[in-house]
Amino acid sequence: MPSPTSKFSPRPEAATATGQRRVILNDTTLRDGEQAPGVAFTTAEKVAIASALARAGVPEIEAGTPAMGIEEIAAIRAIVEADLPLTTIAWCRMRVEDVDAALQTGVGMVNLSLPVSDVQIAAKLGGRRANALETLRRVVGYARDKGLEVAVGGEDSSRADRAFLIDVVACAAAAGARRFRVADTLSVLDPESSASLLAALRATTDLELEFHGHDDLGLATANTLAAVKAGASHASVTVMGLGERAGNAPLEEVAVALRQLYGRDTGVELAQLDGIAAVVAMAAGRSIPLNKAIVGEHIFTHESGIHVDGLLKDQRTYQALDPTLLGRRNRIVLGKHSGLSAITSLLTDLRLTATAEQSRAILARVRAHAVDHKGPVASETVRQIWHEVCNRALSNCA
Incomplete structure (x- = not known):
């Protein structure tokens, strides 16, 4: 008969650096x-x-x-x-x-x-x-x-x-x-x-x-x-x-x-x-729900225009849990509820420029696309929308 192992987890009585017992x-x-x-x-x-x-x-x-x-x-x-x-x-x-x-x-x-x-x-x-x-x-x-x-x-x-x-x-x-x-x-x-x-x-x-x-x-x-x-x-x-x-x-x-x-x-x-x-x-053989607390793909994903605007100014406005604690990062997606701040931020990331009027037109197209396709709008789709909006504009786009 094999002898039992003697390796055990630490006793919880030992205090941690905070002075409290480890759970x-x-x-x-x-x-x-x-x-x-x-x-x-x-x-x-x-x-x-x-x-x-x-x-x-x-x-x-x-x-x-x-x-x-x-x-x-x-x-x-x-x-x-x-x-x-x-x-x-x-x-x-x-x-x-x-x-x-x-x-x-x-x-x-x-x-x-x-x-x-x-x-x-x-x-x-x-x-x-x-x-x-x-x-x-x-x-x-x-x-x-x-x-x-x-x-x-x-x-x-x-x-x-x-x-x-x-x-x-x-x-x-x-x-x-x-x-x-x-x-x-x-x-x-x-x-x-x-x-x-x-x-x-x-x-x-x-x-x-x-x-x-x-x-x-x-x-x-x-x-x-x-x-x-x-x-x-x-x-x-x-x-x-x-x-x-x-x-x-x-x-x-x-x-x-x-x-x-x-x-x-x-x-x-x-x-x-x-x-x-x-x-x-x-x-x-189970999928991880997108909105599963802590490990779901969407827990640090934001679409709402009000939230995105706040997060771009200060992460603490709409996020109490720091994603870096979990080895994660924020992710902004575009959809029906997006606002101008998200559009402006993405265009900057894509190194595209647009006037305020053009950005509003792009936002309207993005929202319509999200409703029609029942999902977030990909960066490449936004790039295509940008080209279409700018090609119709009288002013030049970079």
Whole structure:
């Protein structure tokens, strides 16, 4: 039996240069992300995604579910053997046989998932909370005896009785777990209730607390941020929010928002997020929406005349997020809502001159072209319009 790796992500207790604890992001694209309908990664794709995450400084990944069988075990082992600078975690049910399967992958840490809401306990554990606690003690103890670091995942934590959830966390700590994952499995929380739940747990334990949010209501990022502010040391994320149903909290949104809004460091190189999204999109057979926050093609693209005029004078007028932070730059496109400032700027870039009257004529033609063709107007089209306008003019054009 291979011995578990001893490589782990840094403890969040270490303060960063700002004096605040680093927030540890645990990316579960290779596990929860792959549960999205129709998504199936090959071993090579899993290693490529893990490598991209490692290059970006993501400290932890949940690499898969060993209990799925020998192919999944081999894929996780391939990631472990790639010797990447991150912690590779296997996701398991709270079962001894799942721990045994995880040991075959060479990981040094497992997330052992346990139903904690009465609905889930009734369906999976015969309806007795005592059964859940006993199972936890037995399986966590077994995993620790085998040399594994353990996170206990509280499935459906957001619908669990809070007093019982506190008992579960205490039981996990006593059994030797390092972390407890608070899972909003059915996406029933809002930011206020997320913060309340995490604050209540943080008041009772010194364990690492990880928040795992789903996005059925479009609140996964907001709930994750609220959980971190209330005491979560770890956040579970996926690239572009890929995951079952509506998906999970997106890695790129959480990493950037933590920095922008709260000055919290994650160790992630934000300029690498574009590249990670491209790798995952290709492997998942999914396109990246043009307006996808952080990694969409259009997030720094402007057409509106008022906005473009302001941006050309001072970027801060209509842009709070600096594109250079993400290795990006502003892009101005011409369309129905363009104004004279955009036309003048583009003509200057193209080294073309026009009078004010000619520029207004060009703008009118540009707007009409955008409506007719249902899209932005290319520079070459503007050049052609310029020639047509100038050829009709009495004055000379350069």
